[in-house]
Amino acid sequence: MVRVILKTYYFNAKGLFKFMDMKQLKYFVQVCEDKSFTLASQSLFITQQALSKTIKNLENELGIQLFHRTPKGIELTDAGNFLLEKAKYLLEELESITNEVKDKFNLQKGTISLCVAPGVLRSLSPNILIDFCDTYADIKVIKHEYSDLICERHVKRGVFNIGCSLMPSNLTNIDFIPIKSEKLYLIVNTKNPLSRKKEIHIKDLANENFIVFDKNFELRHLVVSKCKEAGFIPKIIFESSEVDLLNNLVYLNKGIFICVEHVVNEINEKNTCFIPFSDKSFKWKIGFILRKDKQVSPILKTFINYILEY
Numbered sequence: 001m002v003r004v005i006l007k008t009y010y011f012n013a014k015g016l017f018k019f020m021d022m023k024q025l026k027y028f029v030q031v032c033e034d035k036s037f038t039l040a041s042q043s044l045f046i047t048q049q050a051l052s053k054t055i056k057n058l059e060n061e062l063g064i065q066l067f068h069r070t071p072k073g074i075e076l077t078d079a080g081n082f083l084l085e086k087a088k089y090l091l092e093e094l095e096s097i098t099n100e101v102k103d104k105f106n107l108q109k110g111t112i113s114l115c116v117a118p119g120v121l122r123s124l125s126p127n128i129l130i131d132f133c134d135t136y137a138d139i140k141v142i143k144h145e146y147s148d149l150i151c152e153r154h155v156k157r158g159v160f161n162i163g164c165s166l167m168p169s170n171l172t173n174i175d176f177i178p179i180k181s182e183k184l185y186l187i188v189n190t191k192n193p194l195s196r197k198k199e200i201h202i203k204d205l206a207n208e209n210f211i212v213f214d215k216n217f218e219l220r221h222l223v224v225s226k227c228k229e230a231g232f233i234p235k236i237i238f239e240s241s242e243v244d245l246l247n248n249l250v251y252l253n254k255g256i257f258i259c260v261e262h263v264v265n266e267i268n269e270k271n272t273c274f275i276p277f278s279d280k281s282f283k284w285k286i287g288f289i290l291r292k293d294k295q296v297s298p299i300l301k302t303f304i305n306y307i308l309e310y
Contacts, residue, residue, distance in 0.1 A: 167218070
């Protein structure tokens with residue numbers, strides 16, 4: 001295997017002909033975006049010590065200071081701001097060239113780093129990733145599971161190529177490609193008077209105790225937003241990331257829970273019932289999330305199209 005290291009040549013402050021590799025520029029840009037060596041090291045999956053050493057070497061090679069280091073954090077110097085603009089351009093050009101070469105010669109091989117929110121693959125199909133890898137043996141998919149909001153955060157920071165989660169409530173710097181939607185249902189104990197209704201209006205829930213997903217899940221924010229639109233703030237008595245725990249609390253008649261259709265279909269409790277909402281637009285919408293400023297690589301296009309047509 002031949003490793004190609006791309007380097008950018010320049011004259012340093014002493015007039016000496018030097019070079020820096022693209023890894024240094026990538027690390028520098030990440031520190032600028034995160035405004036923190038600690039956060040940038042986490043995004044890059046390296047130690048803070050290694051990152052600091054790389055940036056220090058870059059400053060030494062250039063013969064200039066890129067950051068002011070203060071008790072409150074770091075700030076770019078004038079030279080740092082100048083380099084940031086040039087570095088972003090170079091990295092975007094490199095990515096563009098790489099993608100053009102792959103497009104031209106149809107090189108369907110590589111690795112996709114995918115972050116997925118809980119329940120998404122169960123909703124699409126448990127076999128979907130296995131079938132994709134069987135079809136495209138030269139493309140490796142590395143899957144990581146996080147809640148919706150953490151998926152969004154990691155995609156925005158470039159930690160993962162692509163995410164698959166609930167539609168973000170805030171689409172700033174994010175492209176969303178819808179895959180499917182599911183109905184939402186009210187899960188309620190049969191002892192609750194609401195269980196006698198054939199369909200539910202959000203305003204019917206104003207006096208109920210809500211059992212919800214925690215703040216890292218978009219569904220929780222969707223539910224709270226719908227309640228506010230109906231003129232009330234939901235009374236949340238319990239929150240968790242574990243759907244089985246939330247369902248068990250409904251079974252014990254501790255409150256109500258709003259959940260997606262595929263979960264409802266798997267519940268088999270005699271003393272709980274599932275009621276649809278009158279608002280047919282109140283749905284769980286899942287899809288791909290990508291950084292708006294990043295070009296979609298050929299293998300990502302292959303992956304996206306495969307999932308959409310599955």
